[in-house]
Amino acid sequence: NAGVTQTPKFRILKIGQSMTLQCTQDMNHNYMYWYRQDPGMGLKLIYYSVGAGITDKGEVPNGYNVSRSTTEDFPLRLELAAPSQTSVYFCASMISGRAGTGELFFGEGSRLTVL
């Protein structure tokens, strides 16, 4: 199994550009999440989804959008990129039956720089 796969791994954007970070998982997990991690900091939740067609905001949703049309895919859209969005973005998934254990499976991250 590939687990959680994110693309691209690296990207440089100009201010005002838009892009989509892709995330797919092959573990049939119904819960999926997007986190961002700034240097030396913890993980902040951007958006999450408890199943296809259901998404909700996390702690830092401004400037982002998500969709969940299938169980496997959870893309994150950045609109009008700003330097404050320079960060490492992690996609994660969890099987709902294990939600009580807090066991997340993370992708390798997408490193985004906005100049």
Next chain:
Amino acid sequence: GQSLEQPSEVTAVEGAIVQINCTYQTSGFYGLSWYQQHDGGAPTFLSYNALDGLEETGRFSSFLSRSDSYGYLLLQELQMKDSASYFCAVRDPHNQGGKLIFGQGTELSVKP
């Protein structure tokens, strides 16, 4: 809301034992999780404590005291490869989507 506090850095020598503390403030509590992250890579799940006491998994153990809103991760027989960042996390008690709130992480440096 929820908040977690961890020391930002800890240094120890190879072969030693180190303890990484985590205190939390939450309006409800399901349990405390620990994650390891090497060099900014994918965080990986280490352990989970829902009840008071010590859970042991090989060289790593995790402890929880619900009455003190406190937990720690204990690493024994430290190896160079244990140099990494360690995060504690709690589940958002008001949400059924399994959302985790993370601490800011403790960077562990293991010296020869």
